Amino acid sequence: MTNTDLSQTSEPTLFDYRPITQRPAIRWPGGARVAAYIGLNVEHFLLDRPSTSIWPGTADLVPDALNYGWRDYGARVGVWRTMDILDRHGIRASVLLNSMVAQRYPQIIEAGRSRDWAWLAHGKTNSILHTGMSLDDERHVLTEIVDTIADATGQRPRGWMGPGLTETLNTPALLAELGLSYVLDWTNDDQPYELNVPGLMSVPYTLELNDLGLFGKGTTGPEFLQIVKDQYEQLHADSADSGRVMALALHPFVTGQPFRAKYLDQALAFLAAQPDIWLTTSDEIAEHYRRTGGQQERRKA
Template structure:
């Protein structure tokens, strides 16, 4: 397939990134708050019962997160002054409203993360996917009072149309393409990729590799120290992906707290969220030539009916890269443009910019650390 969601860009050739207050590393906690239906399989710790319905062994392990683990995590984040960027299944909103209430009180950032974590974002036609994602985003907006700007697919899954569907619905960044230490623009107008960790992730380290708590702390420290050393001339992004049913088991809690405290106390770290990273990057780094506003300003794109619409997949990709978005060829239903088309171009009233720069946070000791 002649389609690339992004261009190759060596990190050594890019314009430098400067984070607020002179910070060198932007750090966010990627807190996964998920729902696993009792009659469907999901991430499992005991393979011999996978496929059974019900599967009390594996389902119970996963269900520890919203019942117990999340509250242990909140306590630690509160003591460290850390706000979570929550990867939120929309089914959580109805099933665990107490978590939504607690997150709203803490001003968490909400990133749409599919309907539940047993259904992958795959094998959908564009119209079906548009309706599916619209329901997810609208559900999260109703429950949290804030429309999500970002997306992480369940198990980081997408179709080739997903970024276009997200843009159609007004979202402006994705975390699925975990291939960089910096944000960058996708080849979809107004859509950005924000880094998300695959390896510095409790599922990978604790479940996949069966590492101990002290090994986990050492890996988080090494990750931050290396990124900090590399960021003298251009900022980096670091995230720690955490799942309360894994990270917040009692015997792991003090090690997770130690790792988070090391990051929070490290000099030159901006304790932030995915939304704030996307906003700052969009403010200071203009989109590439795929942004319709930039193309029109350069006289590269036609001003006619349909020229401002977001294409919806690989077939439209070549036309868009050439600056041509012909009317009547949009694979998604007509008339379904987002209320605000975020090209995120610096100075654009419809962009993602706005509000004061957040300061680097000053942490306080965490009582979970021993």
């Protein structure tokens, strides 16, 4: 199926239904059973718009010092603490980057370039969802986002995740037009799979193993550590016949808080010690699947 006209439908023609039990086996490099990556959200928020909040009572105020300051902690402090932890375990981040970060926080870009991070386009700012645009307007917006990130990082993004995981019905085709090869928005699988837009695939992301959701619901640091272990162990068990993907989603203003940092450190130490894991980037997962599993899936379709 190669239907790329997604603009007039109430059904998900972007992807087909194929249960995980009825697919060609995925084999990760080195015989690994689980491919894991860290999705590090590096974002910029606007002062005069409601955004992700820790306390909704002031979210509509301008300025909203309480919530803006909480978010801004990530860029000023939390991301640097998170970098140290990633470095300690030799892990490259897959960075979900708002393009405004390149203009606002060049020091973060410089630090990420020195660490060879993978850079994904994550909209312009997480204060504005990626929705409500005409085709031509969206083409212009996406082009500006991708070009800004490419110019700042020296690496043209291969992947996309919308702010708040938002897309329009035209987004996938426009991303493919710009040369991107995968999206993270559709969190409906433990494996990559081909989308019905030529050249575009879905790579697993997570709303569940996500610090913003977990700690926002009252999860403690020790509970977070156990959740990471449980996620890996179940995916490892599932992967006896075919590889799985484990995404760990982090926000520096959440996990970068001092009292949580040691539990992130312990969680990454656990993952780094596993013999059957491929600790990699979402870019490398997509590329490996493109060269191996994706081809098998297309032949079977």
